[in-house]
Amino acid sequence: MERVLITGAAGTIGRALREGLRGAYPILRLSDIAPLGEAGPGEELVPADLRDLAQVEAAMAGVDAVVHLGGMAVENTWEIVHEANIVGCYHVFEAARRQGVQRVVFASSNHVIGFHRRSERIDDRATFRPDGNYGLSKLFGEGLGRLYADKHGIACVALRIGSWQPQPLNLRMLSTWLSPRDGIHLIGRALDAADVHFEIVYGVSANDRNWWDNPGGKRIGFAPQDNAEAFAAELEARMAPEDEPEVERAFHGGPFCGMEFSGDLTKIE
Numbered sequence: 001m002e003r004v005l006i007t008g009a010a011g012t013i014g015r016a017l018r019e020g021l022r023g024a025y026p027i028l029r030l031s032d033i034a035p036l037g038e039a040g041p042g043e044e045l046v047p048a049d050l051r052d053l054a055q056v057e058a059a060m061a062g063v064d065a066v067v068h069l070g071g072m073a074v075e076n077t078w079e080i081v082h083e084a085n086i087v088g089c090y091h092v093f094e095a096a097r098r099q100g101v102q103r104v105v106f107a108s109s110n111h112v113i114g115f116h117r118r119s120e121r122i123d124d125r126a127t128f129r130p131d132g133n134y135g136l137s138k139l140f141g142e143g144l145g146r147l148y149a150d151k152h153g154i155a156c157v158a159l160r161i162g163s164w165q166p167q168p169l170n171l172r173m174l175s176t177w178l179s180p181r182d183g184i185h186l187i188g189r190a191l192d193a194a195d196v197h198f199e200i201v202y203g204v205s206a207n208d209r210n211w212w213d214n215p216g217g218k219r220i221g222f223a224p225q226d227n228a229e230a231f232a233a234e235l236e237a238r239m240a241p242e243d244e245p246e247v248e249r250a251f252h253g254g255p256f257c258g259m260e261f262s263g264d265l266t267k268i269e
């Protein structure tokens with residue numbers, strides 16, 4: 001692979017990836033609407049607004065693979081999520097098709113399956129249970145990945161990222177934590193693995209309390225090394241499960257499930 005594009009390269013994961021993939025491919029092309037600083041050796045900077053298809057297409061010219069991290073990374077109003085993650089993500093896949101890009105690595109999220117109960121262990125075939133506008137937009141992105149793989153032959157790996165943090169910050173993250181080291185390795189495998197058509201892979205470290213089986217991860221050679229359990233004693237000394245509101249601690253998606261919740265907890269299987 002000669003040239004790899006990263007959208008959202010100025011964001012948290014984007015900045016870590018810029019460092020982590022340095023030298024892995026001859027050219028790393030970085031794109032964002034936020035400032036990207038100076039181009040380093042082997043880097044190209046191509047700013048683009050995901051809401052503008054022509055700009056996204058220009059950023060995609062001559063690219064072999066794209067890691068799509070851009071857009072809204074947390075819950076927000078429908079209008080904002082729609083523009084950034086529905087329209088923006090469509091532009092990424094459509095620009096990739098028009099420019100002959102071979103592979104899209106799509107940063108999806110655990111919030112696609114957020115309303116599964118924590119008592120349930122799931123895998124990549126679990127029913128979609130989005131927990132807000134953001135989760136719904138990631139579900140749409142996974143749908144785009146599937147469509148463009150089947151209809152246009154663009155390989156796609158959708159990464160259902162858990163909690164990308166330097167270390168777990170609360171008890172939920174003892175299950176959902178993805179260390180930056182494992183995250184960079186994961187994205188590298190998603191770019192380099194052979195024989196990919198469409199895969200859904202959970203982005204989670206080797207946590208003892210993990211809720212997600214990951215056959216797609218095995219298929220692409222993802223072998224996480226970090227385990228959130230190393231932080232468990234310290235977190236449990238400071239926090240109790242009951243500190244999490246009832247709705248949040250019932251489901252995989254945690255706080256996203258609790259936002260604007262007006263449902264009936266007893267009716268959610």
Ligand code: 15L
Nearest residue numbers: 073074109110111162163164
């Ligand atoms: C995500 O998808 C978000 O981007 C991030 O901000 C966290 O909320 C994470 O999920 C999580 O579930 O911890």
